[in-house]
Amino acid sequence: MNSKRSLVRRTAAVAASAVAALVLAACGGNGDNSAGHDGHSKASPSASASASSQGQQNAADVAFAKGMIPHHRQAVEMADLAPSRAGSAEVKALAEQIKKAQDPEIKTLSGWLTSWGEEVPAEGAMDHSEHGASGMSGMMTAEEMDKLKDSSGKAFDTAFMEMMIKHHEGAVSMAETEKADGSYEPATKMADAIISSQTAEITQMNELLGKN
Structure with missing residues (x-):
């Protein structure tokens, strides 16, 4: 029984770790996206600066x-x-x-x-x-x-x-x-x-x- 409980706990722990990893990955993905948006927003002024360099x-x-x-x-x-x-x-x-x-x-x-x-x-x-x-x-x-x-x-x-x-x-x-x-x-x-x-x-x- 103990070994069964131990196996269940290990399985739950592995599942929890997997969920946590997915959540972190999702957060990381969001972070990347937001960084991407930030990068885009930083690129836009630079593009407009280039356009406006003509005056x-x-x-x-x-x-x-x-x-x-x-x-x-x-x-x-x-x-x-x-x-x-x-x-x-x-x-x-x-x-x-x-x-x-x-x-x-x-x-x-x-x-x-x-x-x-x-x-x-x-x-x-x-x-x-x-x-x-x-x-x-x-x-x-x-x-x-x-x-x-x-x-x-x-x-x-x-x-x-x-x-x-x-x-x-x-x-x-x-x-x-x-x-x-x-x-x-x-x-x-x-x-x-x-x-x-x-x-x-x-x-x-x-x-x-x-x-x-």
């Missing part, structure tokens, strides 16, 4: 995007005239270069505004400044655009380059403002690229016009 947009970034979209659209509109009207191969190549650079930037700028909950300027909005080249950052008036559309050959080449120089100068000025006041890193990087590429194109156009 949150500010009013200058929004103004830059809203201004540069119609500005680029007009430059592309001007460049679109070159294949059928330009007399010079250099002007045609320059126009193609301008279009290739600015079309993708329009899409990028539009994407930023959408992601910021801002309205993208409608097609045609502010595409022609009422105040001429000296007004809104080098934008051409409707009359100037009509004059360009009505010209061809050497007259077109000269008008195109003279207008585009003013247009580029306006874009460079807008980009410099963005660099000084903007906080969204991709926008300030685009501003850098605009300053670099368009300053080089201004130099090229001045050389073609014989002004350098």
Whole structure:
């Protein structure tokens, strides 16, 4: 009997140990899970820190995007005239270069505004400044655009380059403002690229016009 009781006690002890082990394992599992959640919660700020390392947009970034979209659209509109009207191969190549650079930037700028909950300027909005080249950052008036559309050959080449120089100068000025006041890193990087590429194109156009 004693040996039977002893066996029962040992069996109960083993069973109790097994239960205890399961409970501890479960607790340990919970601990691991909670550690996993903690790890995740620690990773999230780090991920958001990485995302926010680009900086949150500010009013200058929004103004830059809203201004540069119609500005680029007009430059592309001007460049679109070159294949059928330009007399010079250099002007045609320059126009193609301008279009290739600015079309993708329009899409990028539009994407930023959408992601910021801002309205993208409608097609045609502010595409022609009422105040001429000296007004809104080098934008051409409707009359100037009509004059360009009505010209061809050497007259077109000269008008195109003279207008585009003013247009580029306006874009460079807008980009410099963005660099000084903007906080969204991709926008300030685009501003850098605009300053670099368009300053080089201004130099090229001045050389073609014989002004350098």
